[in-house]
Amino acid sequence: MAKLSVNDLEKIKTESAPAIAFQDRTYCLICGGTGCHATGSIAVKIALEQEIAAKGIADRVKVVETGCNGFCALGPLLVVHPGDIFYQKLTGDDIPELVESQLVKGQTVERLLYKDPVSKKRIACQNDIPFFAHQMPRALRNKGLINPEDINDYIGRDGYFGAARALFEMTPEEITEQMKISGLRGRGGAGFPTGVKWDFARKSGGADKFVLCNADEGDPGAFMDRSILEADPHAVLEGMVVAAKAIASNQGYIYVRTEYPLAVRRLGIAIDQAKEYGLLGEDILGSGFDFNIDIYQGAGAFVCGEETALMRSIEGRRGMPRPRPPFPAHKGLWDRPTILNNVETFANVPQIMLQGGAWYASVGTETSKGTKVFALSGDVNNIGLVEVPMGTPLRQIVYDIGGGIPKKKKFKAVQLGGPSGGCIPEQFIDTPVDFEAIVKVGAIMGSGGAIVMDENTCMVD
Amino acid sequence: MIPDTPPEHPDITPEMWTDINAVITANHRRPGAVITVLRECQDVVGYLPVELIDYISDGLDISSSEVFGVASFYALFSMKPKGRHLIRVCTGTACYVKGIKEVMSRISNTYKIKEGGTTEDRRFSLEGVRCLGACGLAPVMVVDRDTHGAISSDAVIDVLHKYE
Numbered sequence A: 001m002a003k004l005s006v007n008d009l010e011k012i013k014t015e016s017a018p019a020i021a022f023q024d025r026t027y028c029l030i031c032g033g034t035g036c037h038a039t040g041s042i043a044v045k046i047a048l049e050q051e052i053a054a055k056g057i058a059d060r061v062k063v064v065e066t067g068c069n070g071f072c073a074l075g076p077l078l079v080v081h082p083g084d085i086f087y088q089k090l091t092g093d094d095i096p097e098l099v100e101s102q103l104v105k106g107q108t109v110e111r112l113l114y115k116d117p118v119s120k121k122r123i124a125c126q127n128d129i130p131f132f133a134h135q136m137p138r139a140l141r142n143k144g145l146i147n148p149e150d151i152n153d154y155i156g157r158d159g160y161f162g163a164a165r166a167l168f169e170m171t172p173e174e175i176t177e178q179m180k181i182s183g184l185r186g187r188g189g190a191g192f193p194t195g196v197k198w199d200f201a202r203k204s205g206g207a208d209k210f211v212l213c214n215a216d217e218g219d220p221g222a223f224m225d226r227s228i229l230e231a232d233p234h235a236v237l238e239g240m241v242v243a244a245k246a247i248a249s250n251q252g253y254i255y256v257r258t259e260y261p262l263a264v265r266r267l268g269i270a271i272d273q274a275k276e277y278g279l280l281g282e283d284i285l286g287s288g289f290d291f292n293i294d295i296y297q298g299a300g301a302f303v304c305g306e307e308t309a310l311m312r313s314i315e316g317r318r319g320m321p322r323p324r325p326p327f328p329a330h331k332g333l334w335d336r337p338t339i340l341n342n343v344e345t346f347a348n349v350p351q352i353m354l355q356g357g358a359w360y361a362s363v364g365t366e367t368s369k370g371t372k373v374f375a376l377s378g379d380v381n382n383i384g385l386v387e388v389p390m391g392t393p394l395r396q397i398v399y400d401i402g403g404g405i406p407k408k409k410k411f412k413a414v415q416l417g418g419p420s421g422g423c424i425p426e427q428f429i430d431t432p433v434d435f436e437a438i439v440k441v442g443a444i445m446g447s448g449g450a451i452v453m454d455e456n457t458c459m460v461d
Numbered sequence B: 001m002i003p004d005t006p007p008e009h010p011d012i013t014p015e016m017w018t019d020i021n022a023v024i025t026a027n028h029r030r031p032g033a034v035i036t037v038l039r040e041c042q043d044v045v046g047y048l049p050v051e052l053i054d055y056i057s058d059g060l061d062i063s064s065s066e067v068f069g070v071a072s073f074y075a076l077f078s079m080k081p082k083g084r085h086l087i088r089v090c091t092g093t094a095c096y097v098k099g100i101k102e103v104m105s106r107i108s109n110t111y112k113i114k115e116g117g118t119t120e121d122r123r124f125s126l127e128g129v130r131c132l133g134a135c136g137l138a139p140v141m142v143v144d145r146d147t148h149g150a151i152s153s154d155a156v157i158d159v160l161h162k163y164e
């Protein structure tokens, strides 16, 4: 495959449009995140493919393995398009009936649909399920919709057009300006304004700057970054390309936990495909700009998620934090100017380039703009991945999206921010999701792990 | 420089030495490669014997105290032999809420093995690890490369039975 130009990118997008809109055939989107793999989605996928072949409908039905769909508690999951029909907790035994009824006759299979725990009614359409209906996917805009191992799917959904704009139409200063207008604050925990961080590194002189991505996700109850990497790895790569142009860097590293083998594999595939298309490497899209990304696997030390420790670890040393200043924007990896951002932070960047900082800032609160991804787990009915506008009350996350507490138990608290965070009790459950508001009630936003505890869970342990 | 002849070691076969040499050669001039080399060599042998660490330090031209320092810092690296199967139990909060403590003690009692330890017959090693990022399946146990979710203390021994 020859290196692409922006015209080629347009061509790929046009060609894949019917498939992206699910217009040219029926699509069976099977969830293939770590969660669903563990509950048996691979066996379901194989059974589905065999049954489709046996019925002779393979020419009009396509099976696609996507990344994490988000509703992890109900895996293995299958969504059929057109129609957005949501099937849950499938086994290989369900497949013959499902294929005959849904794919041959076009009739939904009632018993495999989602059952609302409150109304006890079955809901067919994914977007009518309260868990999905209250969400606003931005960082997760491609989750469950594309094959993460096929770059054409990503391009079909506007992939790499944000980078193209940054490379051809914007100066580094204009990029950091849009990032500042967006109000995006780091999603790794500290909430530092991303545009400001990039601007520091842009102004630091010298060559050999670095762009690093923090995928060492280690807070308990946090699986947002893993899911993004497994479902949409190119979004992170594209965000890094934009950052590289902004600060004039030619080399990036993604620091990933070694406990995330599927994320490492999909990132590797994504990097290879991007290089083949000339979206990474030398002279990206013919812009004259060079940028490479390598994966670096961590070795199991919680502290390496901290930025200076992470840089030492990439240098092959003991991952010990060092005092700041000097700040990494001046002296980071190998003492060169360096920026480090979280996975979710980078995943937001392509759309900000494409739609503008003001678009991103159009939702949220005064000091916290845009959306935030949470990993909802613990004593809550709908365990999974949730993306909501900043300012959403915690109550809505726990009850409307999370479906409340199982077994008619009472809500006790929700832990945010991992071990260094805190538990938010019943009386503060109307607190909006906002960096400052959460600190006021004794917790921190953290990276997005939200662990719900019922009345029986002891908080002291 | 990679030594001409590798040392004798009961747990390292000639084929393993070939793989180890390949790992060292591929990373020799790459700055900061020592963690990658340790990880890949541990994948080959199963753990990092002292002789292997010395060998790596010669091969990468890094002082052995530096390599030891790095190897002892990171939880992933073990200088003691491991069992044939590695059981990793999540100790994250979500798994705690869902009852991982009972699962852990059932494994400990059944196989007479402590957290961080290895059974005498070297069948299992047991480790508690920070959140595995599969909280949707909590409580979670990973055996070798298989993730087992929603694991109860009653079911866990049945699952482990299959790992000889």
Ligand SMILES: Cc1cc2nc3c(=O)[nH]c(=O)nc-3n(C[C@H](O)[C@H](O)[C@H](O)COP(=O)(O)O)c2cc1C
Pocket: A185, A186, A187, A188, A189, A190, A191, A192, A214, A215, A216, A217, A218, A219, A302, A303, A304, A305, A306, A307, A308, A340, A341, A342, A343, A345, A346, A447
């Ligand atoms: C002990 C410790 C662990 C951390 N772990 C992570 C982590 O796993 N992922 C992450 O993105 N940030 C983590 N951070 C925050 C990073 O130091 C850094 O602020 C962040 O990666 C910057 O990216 P952002 O501005 O996009 O959030 C950790 C910080 C500390 C002090």
Ligand code: SF4
Pocket: A220, A221, A222, B090, B091, B092, B093, B094, B095, B096, B130, B131, B132, B133, B134, B135, B136, B137, B138, B139, B140
């Ligand atoms: S992954 Fe566990 S696995 Fe752990 S806290 Fe999160 S759910 Fe435990």
Ligand code: FES
Pocket: A031, A032, A033, A034, A035, A036, A037, A067, A068, A069, A070, A071, A072, A073, A075, A077, B136
């Ligand atoms: S892994 Fe399947 S829904 Fe998350």
